[in-house]
Amino acid sequence: MSKPSKDLPLGFVDRQEKELLVRDFIISNIKEVMIRYGFQYLETPSFEYSDSIGKYLPDKERPDEGVFSFKDEKKWLSLRYDLTAPLARYVAKNFLEIPKPFKRYQLGTVWRNEKPGPGRFREFLQFDADYVGTKSLQADAELCVMISEILEKSGLSKSEYVVKISSRKITEELFKKINLNNNQQKLTILRALDKIDRLGWSGVKELLGEGRKDKSGDFTKGANLSTKNIEIIENELKKKSPETDDLKDIFKLFKDYDFNNFEFDPSVIRGLEYYTGAIFEVNLKFDIKNSKGQIIQFGSIGGGGRYDNLVNNFGNYNAPATGISIGLDRLVYALMQKKEFNLNQSKPVVICVFDKNLMREYIKILSLLRKSAINAEIYPEENKLKKQMEYADKIKSPAVILYGENEIKSGKPTLKNLNTGEEKSIEIEELVNEIKKII
RNA sequence: GCAGCAGUAGCUCAGUUGGUUAGAGCACUAGUUUGUGGAACUAGGGGUCGGUGGUUCGAAUCCACCCUGCUGUACCA
Structure with missing residues (x-):
């Protein structure tokens, strides 16, 4: 298959x-x-009846080229x-x-x-x-x-x-x-004149006359x-x-x-x-x-x-x-x-997961950050710290929060600034302020 | 539609006059480091060489056709 x-x-x-x-x-x-x-x-809407958007439908299987169309029951629709x-x-x-x-x-x-x-x-x-x-x-x-x-x-x-x-x-x-009345000829002339910036007057004059052969060898009939x-x-x-x-x-x-x-x-x-x-x-x-x-x-x-x-x-x-x-x-x-646009939206702080049984603590921190309008996310699962760091690096996160065995004892998470590599032990209540200094 | 150029790993590309098992850099995976990313080192995975047919003992390489992409040209209500 x-x-x-x-x-x-x-x-x-x-x-x-x-x-x-x-x-x-x-x-x-x-x-x-x-x-x-x-x-x-x-x-x-994206779709209109084909005749509403200017395409006249000939009695053909498909409407003329140029638009995407399909037949709905009885009428043709076009994007x-x-x-x-x-x-x-x-x-x-x-x-x-x-x-x-x-x-x-x-x-x-x-x-x-x-x-x-x-x-x-x-x-x-x-x-x-x-x-x-x-x-x-x-x-x-x-x-x-x-x-x-x-x-x-x-x-x-x-x-x-x-x-x-x-x-x-x-x-x-x-x-x-x-003294020109022929509509077809008028169109040909307009199309020719439209090309002045690309072909210059010499090319346009060929198109107004008998026609022009372009460098690909294709011949375009002129307006005569x-x-x-x-x-x-x-x-x-x-x-x-x-x-x-x-x-x-x-x-x-x-x-x-x-x-x-x-x-x-x-x-x-x-x-x-x-x-x-x-x-x-x-x-x-x-x-x-x-x-x-x-x-x-x-x-x-x-x-x-x-x-x-x-x-x-x-x-x-x-x-x-x-x-x-x-x-x-x-x-x-x-x-x-x-131009260089510096429009990078601020990426989330990543809270690393050391132990999935501590998820309650991670979510507490997460909520605190989000309530303070700090973009944040929890790495979705328990995984090697290296993996989690690589992820944070890849998405250009400004910082990670580490809260594992070592930190739990003191109740103070580690905040790591991913631009400088600097780590700090910080009271949960102070996290928001510290992160705001970084981003 | 017409014409020119191109198609080799996820990406950028090398591959001699046709010659064993098709390479490099980047990316990816794993490890050096079972709690630390960006650097380095080591190992690894990954290819119908765009497709089909032909020539040949032998084709990524030559030929034909097709497909796809880029560029130009035409058309663009």
Whole structure:
């Protein structure tokens, strides 16, 4: 009989305490900022009906790739791939009850059924803040300011990240200018423009024209634009300041907020078709390495934008909205390379067991310590002292308490400081004070 | 999906032009110390050499296919 595999499915990972503590630290910053900015906390389920999260199901055995799905009785269910679509569904469902505008934030795991890349997994934690029910660009501006406050609280300096901003309106006007109506072609163009930072203008121009062969030999079909139109696009997108009203307004607001860690970048596209206005992307400005020390194409750690029609997809309510999300695990991954976090939670003092018949005494000491808010535990069984010491050392315990034959006579346990190795004989009543000196 | 690289102990890796019984460091277990961790010393356990098939007297080593991982590229509502 073959044993169960200890491998994990592609793109899924175990996450250990060191990483989780950094993540918790960031989450606590997020919550603090969210409360300060007046966002309310929401949780929606992991599964939604597949059509609710934006996947249209063809008459096939399985829904399209990209999401994890299964068929429940008659309907297809899918694990959510982001938190924005569930929000739109929630707003449409509860439209009459919720405040307008509705500001909500959410932390939740999302799943994507696609090939994982460096720092990208098929299961990851996302943070998402949205502002539903207002067209005001003050909402968009505030989201950028807010995200930057979270990043800086979490340890990034202004020179280490930047919020890039563009607007769907820029490309729309561009399409008018070159008289383009073909939706498929528009998509191809947007995808091409999205790659400027990686491929540079030369690569992008190939993609706008006939196509591009990458170094792996794979050929990507282009948008087949004329040389003249490609030139128009290049000229428009090389402009250093925006000409659309929405961005002009947002930039004015940034000034009022005294926020300046942003960059106008018309190549920010974000692929998503539902964006209708401003688009944001949060980028790190330092190199990220993998476990082998190679510098990798890390991409952005988050982004968002205005999506004025998404809620309307679910019904008759009209709720313009704007939102931003951060991939928390990616942020943690990057942050841990940049900074030493000293977030080790204080480990328990270990009470060694010399004789299981003395358990009553050990538990007395244990209770005393725990009541005084000292993390403590009893080694679970009678064992060689060496074993118990090794255990305490392994978990980085600050101290052990020895209470055996020798100590029982005087009634005074020995407290051993595991950093210095120093041992002291101490009255039980004084243990708490002595331990507090150590930790 | 396409392409490049890789897969040898729990981890990091060595293994010569194909040649007996496949190694090292770290980790692990036991002991030196039956009441003392982190250091040292001694001993020990642990491998379908990613898998399957082929070439060969003989394969970790060569060939084919497959699987897995990494990196790039494509896609990402």
